[in-house]
Ligand code: SF4
Ligand code: SF4
Ligand code: SF4
């Protein structure tokens with residue numbers, strides 16, 4: 001048994017094997033592995049005795065349950081209107097320029113993935129972004145360069 | 157007793173059961189409310205909203221399919237408010253729809269198109285978003301094609317695959333404007349647990365799910381003077397085809413279908429019913445052998461219950477879901493594939509035609525048969541046994557293309573050599589039919605007497621219940637089968653894969669003691685197959701079923717072993733049922749597949 005299988009077995013034991021326990025189990029996997037892989041979905045389907053298609057359907061419904069491999073740090077830039085009006089474009093340029101990747105891509109070293117997200121609820125402090133669970137608001141290109149610079153120096 | 161409530165629809169008073177929906181109530185008054193996501197075979201989804209009606213005195217526009225009536229309700233189905241809302245809803249659907257009807261396979265048989273025509277949607281009021289969607293076409297399966305750009309996300313297919321079939325190959329993925337119908341991880345349909353049954357195809361209201369069609373290939377073969385093109389027709393086609401060509405549901409069109417096939421230019425028009433009869437002899441004999449080996453010789457490798465193997469959707473289902481039970485499947489090929497293997501051997505020899513010059517075409521009520529013909533195992537004649545499989549719908553298209561006035565055709569007869577059939581072969585098209593046909597023959601082999609039922613009709617295995625059981629007691633068998641004296645043969649019949657699951661779970665739990673199980677992947681059996689005319693619903697399938705049994709009653713011979721051409725083929729070619737030659741051509745093996 002590999003670590004994903006063990007993790008899923010543990011989660012299933014913890015939450016139960018009913019269909020309604022699917023979501024916390026997926027969340028548990030994403031918490032550990034940063035995303036939910038095809039392999040993990042199949043393991044969950046087996047564990048809960050449910051169709052793999054439905055695990056995929058459920059996971060893909062939620063924006064924060066990524067099913068493609070993500071970098072160690074997932075940057076989510078708000079794409080909704082309040083942030084857009086306060087210059088998301090410039091923020092995006094700064095990030096892409098610094099990390100040399102485009103939206104949806106991961107840096108070759110596997111450290112960062114850049115994504116867009118719907119409203120984060122920080123419209124009053126737009127523009128906003130998330131790096132993993134941390135929120136950054138009132139962004140400007142300089143702020144972004146500062147923040148990313150720090151993260152780039154950080155070890156994982 | 158249900159409580160009754162009083163309502164009015166368009167001013168007409170009505171007393172109805174309170175658990176009815178507005179849609180059901182309107183139907184009682186013969187008022188049609190348009191629907192898209194609603195289907196009689198499926199649970200209510202209430203997501204398309206085209207069935208909105210006005211509830212007088214409120215500012216609500218409830219969905220008729222999803223709203224139960226209550227006392228005093230006043231409903232308008234065609235007020236200005238309703239018409240405007242409905243029109244907007246259709247326009248919005250079309251704004252996200254690749255509505256190039258002239259380049260669509262469903263052109264002329266599409267519920268969305270019909271609605272757009274009814275409401276005369278001519279101007280484009282909303283911004284067209286088709287180009288933004290980046291839709292995928294999946295045409296890797298030999299059976300099913302999926303084009304997301306034609307999908308209105310009504311989810312009928314998802315419900316069909318889950319509720320009728322219990323396969324869940326399809327799901328709803330993503331959300332909002334990105335929501336789509338998807339397989340696991342958006343893999344091609346051919347790479348997932350899909351059984352190719354085609355039920356999603358004949359429940360889809362648009363051109364998003366269609367059969368892979370081989371009409372042009374068949375036309376090409378017909379027009380090639382070098383080729384001898386042989387066609388076989390499955391039992392259920394004759395009770396469905398008429399629906400596409402002007403007849404009422406339930407009309408039998410066997411003779412006209414044969415006449416049409418001859419006029420299309422096929423060199424020989426033969427009958428899958430012939431190999432259905434042959435299947436009965438092979439499978440019946442196999443069952444008796446298995447009973448002997450399991451009950452008398454106590455051979456642990458011989459598995460009971462034996463399950464039928466005529467339905468390729470069921471075969472793929474069990475390969476995915478219950479691979480440990482593959483030894484329980486009869487090794488008999490389906491009638492289509494038996495036919496294919498014989499056409500390029502026996503038929504070729506008798507007719508003195510080189511097998512490489514034969515193109516064998518089959519007309520099937522089924523999309524899974526396309527996949528089956530494509531299986532690598534199905535080359536026992538030394539060639540691909542069945543070259544092209546067309547659905548009932550594709551045949552209807554060819555007949556229309558050829559300008560044949562189907563309704564005015566005379567009745568004609570199948571050609572000889574593999575064209576003769578019996579009532580037992582015909583009932584293969586209905587759920588329970590294989591069981592009944594097998595019992596008619598096996599009982600007689602064992603006892604030397606006919607089955608003890610009036611007119612040979614084993615009504616216990618007939619009907620519409622998803623899972624049915626029957627017992628037949630064997631008394632005074634002939635010497636060879638003396639060990640079966642007093643044995644009560646226990647049979648189960650399931651149709652629709654959701655019921656196949658039920659029967660397999662029973663078998664797995666050890667709670668059942670069946671000897672013989674018949675499973676058909678589609679609701680109603682082949683007559684409700686994924687390649688049959690659209691629409692389908694319980695009432696339509698019932699009428700087709702009645703037609704099948706009427707056809708059986710009308711046949712001069714009604715037992716497979718009495719088919720003279722079957723007797724002849726055993727005499728001159730195969731030897732005995734279950735012989736070595738039979739095994740070479742008529743039997744096959746199965747393949748365990750991944751469940752996930
Ligand atoms: S699915 Fe229907 S409405 Fe859409 S293009 Fe095809 S025929 Fe036209
Ligand atoms: S594929 Fe057909 S049945 Fe399925 S959601 Fe789309 S339109 Fe509806
Ligand atoms: S063909 Fe049958 S099994 Fe495959 S997706 Fe459609 S309904 Fe499901």
Ligand code: FES
Nearest residue numbers: 202204205207221
């Ligand atoms: S038919 Fe009623 S909401 Fe779709």
